[in-house]
Amino acid sequence: MKGIRLSVAAALLAGAASGADPGDVVVTGTRTPEASQRATVKTDVVTRAEAERRGATTVAEALASQPGVQVNPGAYGYLGGISPIQIQGFDLGRVLILEDGEPVIGDIGGAIDLSTIPIGDVQRIEIVTGPTSALYGSNAIGGVINIITARPRDEGWSGRGRAEARSRRGALLQAATALRRDRRWVAVDAGLTRQDGVVAREGLPDLSVPDSARSLVGVRAGTSLTDDADVQVRARWLRQNQEGLRSQEYPGLGRYVISEPSTTDRVALHLQELVRFGRGSSLRLSLGRQWSRRVSSSAPEGSPVGQEQHKSQGLQSLEATMTLADGPRTWVAGARFQARDFSQHLVRRESVGGELVTRDEEQIAPATRAIAALYGQLQWRVGERLTVLPGVRGEAHGRQGSVVAPRLAAALRPSERWTLRASAGRGFRAPSAEELGFNFDHSMYGYKVAGNPDLAPERSWGVNGDVTWRPDGRTTLRGGGFMTWVEDLIDVDLGAGAASGAVITYTYRNFERVRTVGAQLGATFRVADGFRAEVTYDHLWTRDDSAGLPLPGRPPHTVTSSLRWEVPWRLELYARSRYVSDAFVDRATRTPGYETIDLRVGRAISTDGQLYAGVLNLLDVRQEPGRIGDMRPPAGRVVYLGVRATIHGEDNP
Amino acid sequence: MKRHHWSPMLASCVFLVACGDDPGAPPGGATAAGGDPFASAASVSVAVPETGRRYVRLSDASVVTPPDPSTSRDWDLALQGYEVFTNSGPSGAGEGAAFGPLTKQECAGDRAPVVPFLWADRTGGAFLDWYAYDGASHLVYSRQHVYGVRAGDRAWKVQVIGYYGDQHGAPTPALYGVRYAELGGGDGAARTVQVDGTAGGVSAAPGAASGCLDLATGAVAALTEGEAQASTGWHLCFRRDAIIVNGEAGGPGGVVAADLSPGDASTETLDRVKALTAEQQLARFDAVTREDVAAAAMRGDHVVSTFDREGWVDWTHGPPAPADAGWLVLDASGGNKSLVAFGAFEGSTASSPGTVALRIKPVRD
Incomplete structure (x- = not known):
């Protein structure tokens, strides 16, 4: 019993799974460790092993074919391949991205680019759909993605490596080493990836996806201060360099090639202390600090004329979470204080009267926005079959006011074969720094975009329900649905630009109302011990009530299927397909539907090593350059060949 | 037995597939199929001079005479000859603006139609x-x-x-x-x-x-x-x-x-x-x-507004007549929108439409 408690406490400390089988324990849906199949709030998990089977090198690739979500590479910008995630029809700032429970900063237009987060030190990714602001506050309207690392599983030295070659001169090198002695441990992770860009049109230098290089260096360590107190520290540095190219024909002048490089650095420091009080009760203290810097440039090749945008973000946080286990009741209460700072400026070098002039324009004045939050939750196991989970969170956002977000969830297991879950809750999103203070002056082209400091938070209500039936040990059938209403949605009001002279000024407003409704049906079959098949259908209906139209870029139908087959000669075959229907873009445009097929074959070369080869997007589906709203993959077919190996610690051969 | 288990799922699939994401009805819920979108609008008659201006307040559909029109926010539209101005830019001190012409169908309902921008006078x-x-x-x-x-x-x-x-x-x-x-x-x-x-x-x-x-x-x-x-x-x-x-x-x-x-x-x-x-x-x-x-x-x-002379007047059929269209107008306060249409001209000349019937329908965002 004590062992179980310790295991659970360790998971709580790490915000991650314990040393037990990965994927068995989830934490994101309730902030308390639960077996994933018995979780009170439905939580999907993509383990590192599954991500590697999917041929992923980044979190974006790991989730690209995950049922219930859409990852849209390049959907928000012609360069950079920004890959935000869409859950229940919501994306950009309406899906909260966490790393070990801490919000990830460094968004571009509200989108956290999941393609910048390598899976080098990731142990698993948890996906919770539906409003989760009662636990995590702002941005958790569509759902929460929690990217989780873990302490080393093995005693003594252990190591892990992965080397891979890819199409378009792609290369991946990942290495990790760890030392663990009882409750003291240290782990170092490093990774490098690079890949050439994708040419948009033959005969032109334009790239639809830029050349890219990413690196990761991470150090994690933990120790015990006393028998009942553990401390853990995590430091991580991510760098992404991109080299974009585009060309433009200027009337009367000819074609210019414009270089668009960018560098993004993100550093995260995270310190946690867990104090155990026995009987499953604990106090977790967490201190976080993050910095994100992005410099992106645009200049004609060979010319001193151009511009350079500098964007800085920072986050400081302090959080205390008390967990009190009282028999069938587990209370969670917490407080969080955080301060986010932002600034953005544009250095423009232009030719004025034949002379070079450099000007530095402030686009977002440096500002710090503080948030104070209190939250509480009761997880009450009413008998063996029913768990009830009420919770509430209140946040104060200074000038933007306060928000209270309640949630009520329940899980009923009338028998071992059936699980029924339902939840209803409120989500919200506080206005972003851009929305509050952006000053984007494009007067030369006839328009400006101005921030609005009087914006209020967006607020949503959502209900979710799902049923799981396991008629036998080999078959699992799932069905679920959701409905979400969002009010005061913030957007640039293109219907209310104010024209003065020849310049139109648009601004952000709380003016839209949106509904999304969806359903999911899925089945998993284990035909034999080494054969597993899975198929999931997702339906999504959306409505922008302000315009009376669907939300753009939300495919109504998605079917995902996968087969995993362990065949003789230590071979593993993996196939995955995804059909995405066409979707509304505007009254005159629809993005085309498409289907992708991924194949992978791996052969075990040691106890935990594998030689593998695969192809992503076998059918070579790709975006049509210049086609507005095209959600098809921008990169086309990718072939890869690699090897991975794990060296276990001395006590765990 | 197996069939019994799958039937509800299949039924759900059929139901869900039937639920596409086709665009629905225009905002406001009303359509203008054969109806007059300005049937419920207030009306005011304005005798428009060839020189000098007549001022109209939209909130109560009335003709007003502000003591100093250049500084007043008590008027929203001004008419002079075949020119129509909003209380904005070089025409006035207000925060007015307008967009048009809009089709009568776009003027249906009680919600402001989605337009790309609203022009202030310039x-x-x-x-x-x-x-x-x-x-x-x-x-x-x-x-x-x-x-x-x-x-x-x-x-x-x-x-x-x-x-x-x-x-x-x-x-x-x-x-x-x-x-x-x-x-x-x-x-x-x-x-x-x-x-x-x-x-x-x-x-x-x-x-x-x-x-x-x-x-x-x-x-x-x-x-x-x-x-x-x-x-x-x-x-x-x-x-x-x-x-x-x-x-x-x-x-x-x-x-x-x-x-x-x-x-x-x-x-x-x-x-x-x-x-x-x-x-x-x-x-x-x-x-x-x-x-x-x-x-x-x-x-x-000169001062120009969204009410282009060729846009709000139909010159093609004999004597000048109001165009069959509507305009979205932001009032001088910058906070209220109305749809405006023009009724028949009485006593029009080459330089004035004579008496114009304005039809004014407040709309919400």
Whole structure:
């Protein structure tokens, strides 16, 4: 019993799974460790092993074919391949991205680019759909993605490596080493990836996806201060360099090639202390600090004329979470204080009267926005079959006011074969720094975009329900649905630009109302011990009530299927397909539907090593350059060949 | 037994597949199929003079007489002859604006139709629409129209043949290429000149010096907005994407101008404009004669609003009549929107519509 408690406490400390089988324990849906199949709030998990089977090198690739979500590479910008995630029809700032429970900063237009987060030190990714602001506050309207690392599983030295070659001169090198002695441990992770860009049109230098290089260096360590107190520290540095190219024909002048490089650095420091009080009760203290810097440039090749945008973000946080286990009741209460700072400026070098002039324009004045939050939750196991989970969170956002977000969830297991879950809750999103203070002056082209400091938070209500039936040990059938209403949605009001002279000024407003409704049906079959098949259908209906139209870029139908087959000669075959229907873009445009097929074959070369080869997007589906709203993959077919190996610690051969 | 288990799922699939994401009804829920979208609108009759203005307040659909219309926010629309102004920009101190014309179907319901922007009144004239804008590339393309410009007894034809120039190996906007020739005087030769209309660059303060062209001498002077407003030493000023005529509200020079090759909206598409070149359009330039200029209705820059004279009045069927359309109007406070349509004209003349019935329907966002 004590062992179980310790295991659970360790998971709580790490915000991650314990040393037990990965994927068995989830934490994101309730902030308390639960077996994933018995979780009170439905939580999907993509383990590192599954991500590697999917041929992923980044979190974006790991989730690209995950049922219930859409990852849209390049959907928000012609360069950079920004890959935000869409859950229940919501994306950009309406899906909260966490790393070990801490919000990830460094968004571009509200989108956290999941393609910048390598899976080098990731142990698993948890996906919770539906409003989760009662636990995590702002941005958790569509759902929460929690990217989780873990302490080393093995005693003594252990190591892990992965080397891979890819199409378009792609290369991946990942290495990790760890030392663990009882409750003291240290782990170092490093990774490098690079890949050439994708040419948009033959005969032109334009790239639809830029050349890219990413690196990761991470150090994690933990120790015990006393028998009942553990401390853990995590430091991580991510760098992404991109080299974009585009060309433009200027009337009367000819074609210019414009270089668009960018560098993004993100550093995260995270310190946690867990104090155990026995009987499953604990106090977790967490201190976080993050910095994100992005410099992106645009200049004609060979010319001193151009511009350079500098964007800085920072986050400081302090959080205390008390967990009190009282028999069938587990209370969670917490407080969080955080301060986010932002600034953005544009250095423009232009030719004025034949002379070079450099000007530095402030686009977002440096500002710090503080948030104070209190939250509480009761997880009450009413008998063996029913768990009830009420919770509430209140946040104060200074000038933007306060928000209270309640949630009520329940899980009923009338028998071992059936699980029924339902939840209803409120989500919200506080206005972003851009929305509050952006000053984007494009007067030369006839328009400006101005921030609005009087914006209020967006607020949503959502209900979710799902049923799981396991008629036998080999078959699992799932069905679920959701409905979400969002009010005061913030957007640039293109219907209310104010024209003065020849310049139109648009601004952000709380003016839209949106509904999304969806359903999911899925089945998993284990035909034999080494054969597993899975198929999931997702339906999504959306409505922008302000315009009376669907939300753009939300495919109504998605079917995902996968087969995993362990065949003789230590071979593993993996196939995955995804059909995405066409979707509304505007009254005159629809993005085309498409289907992708991924194949992978791996052969075990040691106890935990594998030689593998695969192809992503076998059918070579790709975006049509210049086609507005095209959600098809921008990169086309990718072939890869690699090897991975794990060296276990001395006590765990 | 197996069939029994799957039937509800299949039924759900069929139901869900049937639920597409097709666009629904227009906002407001009402359609204008055969109905009058202004049936519930308030109405006010305005006797419009040929000179002098009548002022209308939208909130109570009334004609008002503000003591000082230039500073008052107590009026929302002003009518004078065949001109309609909003309380904004050079017309008034308010925060009014408007957009139109809209079809009657777009005016259905009690919600404001989605429009790209609302125009405040502004000054402009013959060169208001000299270019086509490509929103995808943010590039400006000259329509290559030929304009007539007259100052006293001298007249010129002018064609904007380019907007971009190369400086430091980079394309620079607002470096105008201008082709012009005097008509009926001088040597009549076509000349081209580059005018720097960058006005200090993209991020310079408003009103910075910009290139102003004297067509009589071919000289280009860099003048601030204030200097240009006080000078008669130029005919056309180039300020970023605007071309200003030195007459009426544009300056003290008494210059007037007209577009001698107004575009046909149905054929002058962006793609067609993008395909035009200066060389190709030389013939269009050469074809313009002094007689064309003499026959054109010419003006200096003046106050213009969304209620274009050709837009809200139907001139095609005998006596002038109100166009079958609606306008979205923002009131002087900048906070309330109404849909406005015009009823029949009574007693119209060549310079006034006579008594106009305004129909006003408040709408919400």
